[in-house]
Amino acid sequence: MSGGGHGGGKRKKHEEHEEHENHERWLVSYSDMMTLLMVLFLVLFAMSNVDQTKVIQLQEGFNQAFGTNAVLQGSSSVLQSSASDSAGLDLAAGSGPAGQMTESEQALVKKAVSAAELAKAQTRMLAAEAEAQNLTEAEKKIKAALKKSGLEGDASFTIDSRGLVVTVVTSSVVFSGDSAILRSGGQQILDAVGPTLKSLPNDIEVDGHTNQLPVPTRNYPSAWELSTARASAVVRYLISNEGIAANRLRAVGFAGTKPLISPSDVRSVKLNRRVEIIVLSDLPDDTSSLLPAAAKAI
Incomplete structure (x- = not known):
């Protein structure tokens, strides 16, 4: 125990x-x-x-x-x-007390700012030059196709801040007066333009324009409807006959508000009555504004 x-x-x-x-x-x-x-x-x-x-x-x-x-x-x-x-x-x-920096430090900051701004400008210009080169190549292909079809004089080309602009004068060969029915001559032009447009990645805008003559329209309430109907007719043809995706296209009518040449010029009656097919650039605005200068440099 x-x-x-x-x-x-x-x-x-x-x-x-x-x-x-x-x-x-x-x-x-x-x-x-x-x-x-x-x-x-x-x-x-x-x-x-x-x-x-x-x-x-x-x-x-x-x-x-x-x-x-x-x-x-x-x-x-x-x-x-x-x-x-x-x-x-x-x-x-970005605000605060004034503070003090030495002159050498201030100079370094200014130099950095200038260098950064220059680098940004050079980057934008390089991008614009590359885009202008692509648009110029597309222009050459379209011109070759038009020439092959005997239509080389029926379109003109420019590169502006929007992109590549293919201007087709809407003479009686393309549309009859006061009509948005695409004639066979207009169809031939679109058949030549269409394959190159289809191969591009860019979106496409079709703008309709009338001249400034105060001629009343019979089939449409005003020149606004007529110019929009003509642009829409081109878009429909590009979709149904050239196989371009509908989501890449848009139609816009401007009536006579954007003349190509001054209405005082005797040629304006014919040349301002037109359809523009625009291969749109997807560059930012501050870069696409450099496209005309870049195109001239090529």
Whole structure:
């Protein structure tokens, strides 16, 4: 009995010792947590010591170069680390205290801005030249097809900011007066133009134009409906006979609001009465505006 009691006492003392060790283990986790917090605050403190004035000035330089006020915007939450530091500071808006930069630093910023603007202009010009080259190749193919069909004098070509413009004068060969029914001569022109248009990836716009003569229309309420109907007739033919996808085409009527030559010119009665088939460029506006100059350089 005494042996059993003695053994039971030892086990109780050993169990109390293990329970005492479990109570002290939380100190290790607490110590680790405090260490991590101290490191975190040291990192935040180090990050808050950025020269905010120079960052703002540098951002303004980049904003001018790239046309955006978002440069370094993600840093605003770090730099605005205290109420005193953030007073009058708004990196997202590109504003802040005047600050001081050395002349050499200012020169570097200006040089960076000029270089960035030049690089952007060169990139746009290269893109315009490549597009003008593609449009010129399409023009050559269409001209060759028209010449093969004996129709080389029935269309003229220009490249403007919209793209390649194929102008077909809507004489009696293409449409009768006050009519939007495509005649056989017009069909032959579209048969020559169609295969090249189909092979291109570009969307196509067909614009109808009338001349400025105040002649009342019999079959249409006004020149607006007549010019739109003629453009639509060309689009329908390109879809049904040339196999061009309908979602690549659109028809627009301008009546006599966009004359090709001045109405005072005696030729305007004939030349302003036309249909324009436009191979549309998909370049941004600031780049497509360079297409005429790029085409002349080819």
